[in-house]
Amino acid sequence: MVPMGPLLRHRLPLLLAFTLGVLAGCDSESDVLFEVTVPPETPADAVLRLQGADPGLGGSSGQGLELVSQGGRVFSLKTRLPKDEALTYRVWMSAPAEQVALDASGQPVPGQTVTLTKKSQTVGVSVERWGPPSGITQPQTVFVVEVPEDTPQDSTLYLPGNQPELGNWDPGAVALYKAVDGRHALSLSFAPGRKLEFKLTRGTWETVERDAQNNDINNRTLTTGTGFERVSITVEGWAKPRPPIPPVLTGDIRYLEVTPSNATLKPRKVIVWLPPDYKDTPTRRYPVLYMHDGQNLMDASTGFNGEWGVDETAQQLVTEGQVEPLIIVGIYNTVDRIAEYTQVPAAPQHAEDYPDAGRADLYGQFLVEELKPLIDSTYRTRPEGQYTGLAGSSLGGLVSMYLGMKHPGTFTRLGVISPSVWWANQNIITQVNALPGKLPLRIWEDIGTDEGDSSQDTTETVEDAQALRDALVAKGWGVDTDLKYTVVEGGQHNEAAWADRFDHILRFLYPQPPLVP
The missing domain is CATH 2.60.40.10 (Immunoglobulins)
Incomplete structure (x- = not known):
């Protein structure tokens, strides 16, 4: 055994203490x-x-x-x-x-x-x-979106829909941000019970979401709750170029280009459907139904989301003798659709969202003083008010009701289809209530149960439609006589839903045999 030196013997306690201290620290x-x-x-x-x-x-x-x-x-x-x-x-x-x-x-x-x-x-x-550090007390809806692999890395996603918070269907107004795990997200606050309709885009309708086979999809829907909700969405694909939809038109179709004399109103196209016997009976004159949103009525290649099939439905019903032969005039809308189809400015809480609203009087003046005389001089019409109708859906239903009351001597048969009664805090009901009495109007009014269910004034609702019906009844209209009110179970707010019931609308407004003036 090697003897330990004096120095090492002196330092050994210190080394042991240090080692034990380190070990104790680790522990x-x-x-x-x-x-x-x-x-x-x-x-x-x-x-x-x-x-x-x-x-x-x-x-x-x-x-x-x-x-x-x-x-x-x-x-x-x-x-x-x-x-x-x-x-x-x-x-x-x-x-x-x-x-x-x-x-x-x-x-x-x-x-x-x-x-x-x-x-x-x-x-x-x-x-x-x-x-935020203060917490969140209001309802919150968080949209989390998963996109397909072929989505460009630099893409910004947008969430257009039927509410001001969703940009009122502006495809590039409400942007999502990029979230973890390759997803996109957006947090919004809605009042409880809002019925949302929306789709995803990459900024334009040309880049709207579609299914994996490049087919159009229905609007996504959601009824908002009272607290926090996370909505997970998977986009199957984005719109890709596809062959143009060929026009499928039935019957004798004519077109007009019309420029209103008032420069506030933009030029527009008018599509005219003539009844099957128009050419063969040169002395016969026909009642006329004017309809708004003309590009959506007869031609899927110009429709916003398909077409109503007005030409096919009218051709069949007239040929079978189920409705009176008539002329149907579709007035194309313009980018000023909301402005022209609303009778008063928006409610104060939505004035910034609809700054140009309230031009229905100007639009109605164009219909009465310019378009109708043009149609009456170009085609063999029965120009009297008792033979002339006006119809449309959504805001088109609203403006039909309004212009019918404003010009009861010009339009007497009204198609008030899925009307936007909510506009300006139900102003149209206020106007009905202000009537001195019943007007000589035959009115079809309807609403679908899946169009909306909210106390808010930003979506079409069954309750609103019923309130309009009740106001008309209080003024003397009789349900199932000169007022037909229909609630369509499962009916949605789109062209396909309106196409499904257009035959019923025509049968009521233009029955066969014809109404006795």
Whole structure:
């Protein structure tokens, strides 16, 4: 055995003490991995931090340690923290905006506590939703969208729909942001019970979502709730070029180009359907039905979302003797459709969304003083008011009701189809109530049960339509005599739904045998 030198014998206690101290220090700390699972609407560029009172969770700035994205919805960080101590921490977002973790009810999540008991340990954390430090009390709807693989990386997604919050169907107004895991997201607040209709686009209707086979899809729908809801959407594909839809027109179709004398109204096209015997009976004169949104009536190649099939339906009913032979005139709309189809400006809360509304009087003047005389001089019509009708859907239904009351000597047969009674806080009902008495109008009014169900004034509803019916009845109209009111079970707010009931509308407004003047 080699004898120990004096110096080594002197230092040995110090070395032992140091070693034991190091070992004791290691035993008192834990290498911890925090794994944080975030909600799918978390922004892709989010900066997330984990912060606590312990110096090991403070970071150099005291704001906490920055978590690192691991792909998908997981962020993580590694640090060393004391063992066997209750440690309190919180997870928060410092960018792109300061947000804190909230619970399902919208209240900030209090600091969470963990006690580390192992030399190496993993702590899993889940964030339900994000929000401001004060929390969220109003209803919140979060849209989370998964896109197909062929979506261009630089794409911005938009959510157009039937509410001002959704841009009133402007395809490039309401943008989503890029979220984690390759998704896109958007958070909006709606009053409870709103019936939403919407689609996804990449900024234009030419880039609207379609199914995987490049077919058009129906509007997505959602009735908003009272609290927090996350709506997951999967886009199957985006619109790709496809062969133009060939015009499928039935019967004798004519076109006119019309420029209103008032420069406020834009030039427009007019489509005219003539009855089957028009050429063969040169002395016969015909009643006329004027219809709004003319490009959607007879030609799918020009329709917004298909066509009504007005030409096919009228051709069949007239040929079979189910309706009186008539002429149908479709007036194309313009970019000023909302302005021309509304009788008064928008309600104050929506004035910014519809700044040019309330031009129905001007539009009606064009119909009465310019278009109708042109039609009467060009075709063999029965120009008297008792033979002349006016019909349309949605705002077109609203303006038909209004112009029928405004010009009862010109239009006496009204197709008030899915009317936008909500406009300007139900102003059309106010106008009916102000009538001195019943007018000589034969009115078809209808609504579908799936068009809307809300107390808000931004969507068509069964309750609104019924209120209009009740106002007309109070003025003397008789249900099933000169007022036909129909609630269509499952009826939606689109061209296909209106096509399904156009035959009933024609039979009521232009029955065979003809109405006795």
